[in-house]
Amino acid sequence: MRQKIIGIGNEFRSDDAVGILIARKLKEFYPDYDIIESDGNGIDLLSIFQEYDKVIIIDAAVAEKSEDVGQVREIKVAQETNFSDIKIFSSHSFSLLEAIKMGKRLSILPKELILYLILSQNFSFGQEISEKVKKALEKILDIIIKNHF
Amino acid sequence: MKNKTIKVDYLARVEGEGSLVVNIKGNKIKDLKFKIFEPPRFFEAFLIGRHYTEVPDITARICGICPIAYQMSSIHAMERIAEIKIEGPIRDLRRLIYCGEWIESHVLHIYLLHAPDFLGYEDALQIAKDHPDIVKKALELKKIGNNIVNLLGGREIHPINVRVGGFYSVPAKSEFLLLLERLKWARDAALETVRWTAALPFPEFDFDYEFVALRHPEEYPFNEGRLVSNRGLDIDISEYENNFFEEHVAYSNALHSVNKKGESYFVGPLARFNLNFDKLSPLAQEISKEVDFIPPVTNPFKSIIARAVETVYACDEAIRLIENMDWNTKPYIEFEMPEGTGYGCTEAPRGILYHRYKVSKDGLIQSAKIIPPTSQNQKQIEKDLYEFVNKYMNLPKNELQWKLEQAIRNYDPCISCATHFLKIEFINE
Numbered sequence: 001m002r003q004k005i006i007g008i009g010n011e012f013r014s015d016d017a018v019g020i021l022i023a024r025k026l027k028e029f030y031p032d033y034d035i036i037e038s039d040g041n042g043i044d045l046l047s048i049f050q051e052y053d054k055v056i057i058i059d060a061a062v063a064e065k066s067e068d069v070g071q072v073r074e075i076k077v078a079q080e081t082n083f084s085d086i087k088i089f090s091s092h093s094f095s096l097l098e099a100i101k102m103g104k105r106l107s108i109l110p111k112e113l114i115l116y117l118i119l120s121q122n123f124s125f126g127q128e129i130s131e132k133v134k135k136a137l138e139k140i141l142d143i144i145i146k147n148h149f
Numbered sequence: 150m151k152n153k154t155i156k157v158d159y160l161a162r163v164e165g166e167g168s169l170v171v172n173i174k175g176n177k178i179k180d181l182k183f184k185i186f187e188p189p190r191f192f193e194a195f196l197i198g199r200h201y202t203e204v205p206d207i208t209a210r211i212c213g214i215c216p217i218a219y220q221m222s223s224i225h226a227m228e229r230i231a232e233i234k235i236e237g238p239i240r241d242l243r244r245l246i247y248c249g250e251w252i253e254s255h256v257l258h259i260y261l262l263h264a265p266d267f268l269g270y271e272d273a274l275q276i277a278k279d280h281p282d283i284v285k286k287a288l289e290l291k292k293i294g295n296n297i298v299n300l301l302g303g304r305e306i307h308p309i310n311v312r313v314g315g316f317y318s319v320p321a322k323s324e325f326l327l328l329l330e331r332l333k334w335a336r337d338a339a340l341e342t343v344r345w346t347a348a349l350p351f352p353e354f355d356f357d358y359e360f361v362a363l364r365h366p367e368e369y370p371f372n373e374g375r376l377v378s379n380r381g382l383d384i385d386i387s388e389y390e391n392n393f394f395e396e397h398v399a400y401s402n403a404l405h406s407v408n409k410k411g412e413s414y415f416v417g418p419l420a421r422f423n424l425n426f427d428k429l430s431p432l433a434q435e436i437s438k439e440v441d442f443i444p445p446v447t448n449p450f451k452s453i454i455a456r457a458v459e460t461v462y463a464c465d466e467a468i469r470l471i472e473n474m475d476w477n478t479k480p481y482i483e484f485e486m487p488e489g490t491g492y493g494c495t496e497a498p499r500g501i502l503y504h505r506y507k508v509s510k511d512g513l514i515q516s517a518k519i520i521p522p523t524s525q526n527q528k529q530i531e532k533d534l535y536e537f538v539n540k541y542m543n544l545p546k547n548e549l550q551w552k553l554e555q556a557i558r559n560y561d562p563c564i565s566c567a568t569h570f571l572k573i574e575f576i577n578e
Contacts, residue, residue: 039213039306043257047292094261098274105277106285 001053003148005033008040008059008096015120015133019058022140030149042099049103054112056148058140059096060133062087063119070119070132072140077113079104114148116140167562169553171538178538183531183557185403196517201227201486201508202313208504208519209307212563214257217250217298218497220311221372222504222519226493227313230508231484238478239315240372241470242301246311247371247495248467249297252335254498255418255456255463256294258561259346260287263453266555267349283345286338290460293328293335297467300324315481322476329471336464340436343457347440352552355447356536358529359408360420363496369428369462370421372495377424378414379445386494389503395520406525413528416500417560418455419446430469433462449533449559456561486512497522499561526560533559 007023009016020037027035038045040059049055063069064087075081083097103109118136129137172180192211196204204223209216221243228235235243260283261273270276277284300320302308310317361382363374376392377383384392393414395404408414423444426434437443442454488510494503500522507515533556541549 036304037306041213041306043261043288043291044295044306046288047295050288094273098272101274102277102284105274106281108285 002051003034003054003056004048004052005035005056005144005148006038006045006048006058007035008038008057010039012125012127014122014124014126014128015118015130016060016123017127017129018060018118018120018133018137021129022058022137022144025137025141026144029145033149040096042094042096042102045096045099046103046106046108049099049110049113050108052110054114055110056114056116056144057096058116058144059118060120060123061117062123063121066121068119069121069130070136072136072143073115073117073119074143075115075117077109077115116144169534169557171534171553173538173542176542178535178542181531181535181538182400183527183534185401185527193517193519196506196514199514201230201506201512201514204506204514204517205311205313206307206309209309211519211521212497213306214254214563215250215497215499215502216308217246217302217311218495218502219519220308221247221495222493222497222502223506224311224313224493225372225495226491226504226506227486227508228484228491229493230489230491230506231313231486233314233482233484235315235482238319238475239481241474242316242319243311244368244371245467245470245474246298246301246308248463248470249294249301251371251463251498252294252339252460252467253291253298254294254561255460256287256291256342258498258558259342259453259456259460260284262561263555263558264346264349266551266558267351267453286341290335290338290342293331294463296328296331300328312481313486314484315479317480319476319478319480322474325471325474329468332464332468332471336432336461336468339457339461339464340432343436343440343442343454343461346454346457347442349453351448351450352541353448354450354533354537354540354556356449356533358420358447358449359412359414360423361408361414361416361501361525362421362424363494363501364424365428367428369425369430369466370496376494376501379423382408386503387492389492389494389520390505390518393520393525395524401527403524403527405528406520407528413532414525415449415529416522416525417452418459418498418500419449419452420500421496422446422455422458429458429462430465432465433458436461449556452559452561499523499563500525521563523560523562526562530557530560530562 007019009019011017011020023035023037120133167185170182205220208219208223211219265272303310359378359380361378363370364377365374398405426444437458490507492505494501503520505518509515537556
């Protein structure tokens, strides 16, 4: 089975870096595994969807309420998964969510597509990550290592 | 007369933050502004003090879609200071990576960003619903461009393998040979794309433009050439700043570029096509003639066909380069870096991208200037919108608005960075 792990984000946009940092850490622990960093360009994600049986994506999502910052949502994407309540911070006009919608429509989603979304609020320019998001980073590392390696 | 305001809060197929305000009073345009309110990113300032070898990797971060162009313009500027000329296989590999970037960028824009306008769809998701095979083909085609950039650029995003003097390493021949068969498929798919785009409905809208592009004596331009225009411009790129100027306009965070007369000019695929048709490969010329797409083309809405023709060219050129490559090459050449000022101008997918750097004797950057194609096209975009509103003022409101958004996308503007908003506001007094 072909598996790929993708950490999405922008390391210069504060909490948005979390996906990238997790991918980097995992790559450090498992240099031989297929783990990449991505800027979240949806079209490129679609190409990946076509080629893999299992794709795990880690990304920051927008927290509507400040008390939700640091929460982690694990979503196993299925044909019926609805994303209406999720907002992703993306600099691309075609982002992760569009890629998933398009992938469903073209029936090219991988057999297993798992998202780990870290709810965050600070997407301003900078390289500091909020404390709560840092904790979430550790938690996701544990979950991924336990479940997917 | 009643005041009317129309707002489009989200235009998903433009990268960056921009807005358009149209104010029509009676049958006259009272005001029209294409505003870019993307925050300044200060790249030119924070390059100062960095070592010249770092510049390509820093400038690559300016654009996620055309990082190669940003790397190449800076590299050529540095090589001009060092007075080195890259020839043979390294030069060919540079052309090859540029082919990859053009394929990626053009296919994305043709099928997923611009085609929905012509077909009456809100977005590419809707196209996928009715025509899944078209979208699947586009994805496959784009992926081949990605593969070339990844292979030579060293990784999937933010390529890091190109350097002043060449490449850090050259991938194995076998990896490129694996691409050949797929590139041949891509070339056929690109030919189909030309036929498909040429059959789209185009509004009647022709304009007397000054087209500006690089021109090279032997080849369709990627990295090198003189700057020429259809109005007699023919200069070395070091003369760029004596012929083009940047103006600040209060309502835009991106500077407007103008020619010597203070007028707008047009850069990008249509400009390249019009000025370099004779340098396209025979196949690319043939398909253009087949669909009756022959220069001069002065309808900006037909830029989508120029992109498709350039995709054919990029596939064709990539095949030629791979088949004729001498793979026994050292990845880069050695050189000494003196102090001095250097200029680079290459053809990014969206048009000419100009860089200038002053380097100290320690190899540190003392000043930097970067003029991307979108800022050069900005004034022209605004002018097109003005002319379009003037000509089609009586179209139903929704249709006019739709066409104006489409007209902006003719230029594939990469306003870049942050979120992506285009607010369009009509004020009908």
